[in-house]
Amino acid sequence: MGDNRPHHRITQEQLDAVVKRHEMFRNARMGGARAILTNFDLTGLDLGGRDLAHADLTGSVLRRANLAGANLDCCTLFAADIREANLTGASLVKADLRGASLRGADLTGANLVSADLRDGSLAERASDGSLRIVVVESDASPADMQGARLANANLSQAKLSGAVAMHTDFTDAVMRGTKLVRANLRNATLDGAILEGADMSGADVRGASLKGAVLTGAVLVLTELGGADMDGALTDKPAGRPLADLPRPLEEMVKLHADWVGSAGQAGMALDLKGYDLRGATCLSHACLTRLHAPGAILYGVDLSAAQMQVGNLAGADLRGANLAGCDLRGINLTDAQLGNADLSGANLGYLRIDDTRIVRAELAGARLRYARLTGARLVKVNFAGADLSFANLSQADLKGADMTGARLAGARLRREQLAEVEGLKLP
Template identity: 80%
Template structure:
């Protein structure tokens, strides 16, 4: 097939030579052979060869779970292709067409996606750390020294992410400056240090997104939903935010009473509370942290916080590892990204709390036995535990009614007699045998 060359005007009105480059249609069998040789190349085996698939048409083909790291897919057509779980690290996807492609759980670390179209693609849970998604156009130097633009036989738009799904994707340090991401789903996405300069995020969903240190200078987020998003340290110079829903969002401003408003230094209050617990209330003072914003505190690991009263407290990202918080009241608390590994949380009240991405591995959320007839069970009803790590946790008789456990890790957790009535379990990592004695969940077959 012969390439066609014609003159076209760019956005500034200047005329440039544009080459309509032909595509090479590959069958699944041909693709499998190329991928096999690439995997041999990646494993330094004799007969291997790097996959050079520039300008190939791979529409609808299956590349799920395959190793394509460092492959060249420049200008490749991958519409509706299945790339779920694929390794695309350091891959060149410059000006590629990935519309409606399945990239769920794929690894795209340092991938070159400049000028690529991801319209309608599903990148749920994908790893895009340090990926480059800025504008880009293919160009080659003609014989007379002038530049000619190169396009493939598709109608892709540069840096187009409209309608894409990037829920819980890791976009830390990624370059999205100038990207078009209207109506795009970034729910719970990790976007620390992401470059979003002049990005078009109108009407996008950024609920719960972690945008710490992100550069959103000149970005357009009008009409976007940013409920519960974290914007601490974000650069918002000239950012258009009219009509954006910022309910529950965390910024550099305190979201509750600041630590400076405490009646005593927190370290001193912790000592008094430990004395109160140790003397059954005869000495010391009970600790009340209701509504305080303590996300910068560093003295809570291994602390004695039994019977802590702290509904609505902000403990985002705080290290509470190995703390004792038995029968504590943290209803509606913000514990997203907090480290609660190894904590004794028996009988705790975490109803309606935010625990997305929190580490609760090996934590004890079972019941607390008061006497022969009385038990206090942990209450996590209505809690948001999306992507939380509950591996190896003790959850006996815990109340998870109406909780959101989507994509949470429950492997090796003890769920005996836990109540999961009405709980959301989409993508939850759990073994069938763990659910045998769970209330509100029917094990089929």
């Protein structure tokens, strides 16, 4: 860290005793005491899964420590040395990380909601070529930065004003309401990042990649965006054809579609929403949308709960964060659709039987379902070939006969017996 503060070295056994008393304190049990570990040397020690919320670790050395899954909410880590530590899945809600060094630390999937990361610098590409994020002390030079991984981290409401985040990878990070005033994000990767309501006033985002990022409600006053790749980014402007271009009010068209479905095409009219930006639509929940034609539609964050969408065509649609809980999606086409963080809990994505020899199965080949909720969903015979189900919650989902050829399941929540029921996966 480059300072002369004395650090008190303790053993794993001594640390376990301190943490045990802290956990007793957290549970209001007799004999408990808050952990005060200021200026302690905890290099390489194991705190994985432990509860250290509200502990004071000011100035402590946690290099190469295991903090995976630890609860560090409201923890004081001011000026702490956390280089090369394992913080995967850790919770750091409202943690004070001002001036802390996170070089080489792994924060994959960490929760940093409302964390304070000011007064440091986030940056640079590591020597192995990977994109990482760092908080470095003021005398560090960009040449020797060894950053921390922050893939898919939640940085909502975090304070990053003035931070230097050049070449940093924020892919798919959730950054709702994040303070990025005057932040240096040159050449950063923000693909798919959720930046709703983020304050990027005066930020330097030149050369950054914002492909598919969500910038609705973001403050972009004096933001420098020269050379930034905004392909597929969602802003406050319609990303497709606006609702105002519909020939009739959407609610009326939904009713006419229900008549069309109920009369087998003899009355009403089919609903064609191809390429429309449907953000803000409020009449689709519980609606009859069977055979809906909406490839490429923007349905980001839309409430579609309990809708009937059998055999619908939503190929390539943007359904990130959408509510599809309890939907009837049998035989639907969601090829290459974006479903990150969508709620599909209890949805039926099984197949429809046409006759004794033919079925129509749900098509999700190439779909992106990172962090999607599929708890209790019926996924019988679904085609997930090449789909990205990383960190998706598949607990209690019925996966019998599903095709997972080439699918990505890193961090997904499911049981081994579920995997044994699917096709295309080789179990170790």
